[in-house]
Amino acid sequence: MYRTDTASMPSSFLLPVISSTHDATLSAALTAAINNKTKPLGSLGMLETLARQIGLIQQTVQPNIVAPALIVCAGDHGVVEENISAYPQSVTWQMVENFLAGGAAINVFARQNHCALYIVDAGVNHDFGVREGLLDRKVAYGTRNFAQEAAMTAEQCALAMQHGAELLAGVQGNVVGFGEMGIGNTTAAAAIMHVMTQLPVAECVGAGTGLAPEGVLHKQRVIEAAVTRHAAESMEPLEVLATFGGFEIAMIAGAMLAAAERRMVLLIDGFIVTSALLVAARLQPAILDYCVFAHCSDEQGHRQMLAYLNVQPVLQMGLRLGEGTGSVLALPLLHASVNFLHEMATFDSAAVSNKGA
Structure with a gap:
């Protein structure tokens, strides 16, 4: 049954508790293990950074990638x-x-990279019926028009986040990425970004699915008027999410928080997914320890988001499709980052002189 009213909905989302991954002793052990491989110091670049991060997440000097999954x-x-x-x-x-x-x-990239794929109806304006492969978590048939009123009630937002957290029960591995689909969601993400970062709306808005310059300007004006209407500067993070977000964005935010609580590696995709992370990170800053930023989207606001978070993406490929495609394309590099720790010889085992020691 679809929840289109607020009866029996949770009034708030029970925030998961996320621990920081900072551990000086383990970090030093991982660095020593990385530096003892048969290579010049630092020569594997970001792969070394990823190996250290994943080791800290998993609390081991022998991290691994098990059964990666993507939730769309x-x-x-x-x-x-x-x-x-x-x-x-x-x-x-x-x-x-x-x-x-x-x-x-x-679908193509998930198959290629042996990544489990979960498709979720968070709030599509359509009746799919019972369908194999579709997880029905519909909160309502789409959000309301935030140019006129809040996109969702606080109860709907909490329910979407709770559904997102519960999705993790079906994920068996230790790496999870997130993708989305929703016409209009770049507008929602840009509004969230503007309010959360206080960057000018013009720096947050892009072409989305392919708007001409006049369309981008119109989108900017719609967001500016909506922000004024809602007096958004004084909002708490969950209020921002409920006022401007989408059910898919709220569901992703809830899933991210639950995944970090489980000490999973979080693969962060592009503009929409990172807008969900902006909210999640304001609620629980330690979540950033668990995040691998798969790529930098060609949507201009995403570059600004990554700069605001002070993080480096793994890939720069000009992607702006969404769906979680960037996350899955980054998976081989995660595998490489743990595989070299497992399989690469040390200076001692290979009888190679360590002149850099």
């Missing part, structure tokens, strides 16, 4: 009424059908 949440946005997208809202449910049929880019 789909939801519709009432703000499409403001003509802020180059595509009609119906594309959301049509793309969900494409995911279920195995024909989208994320």
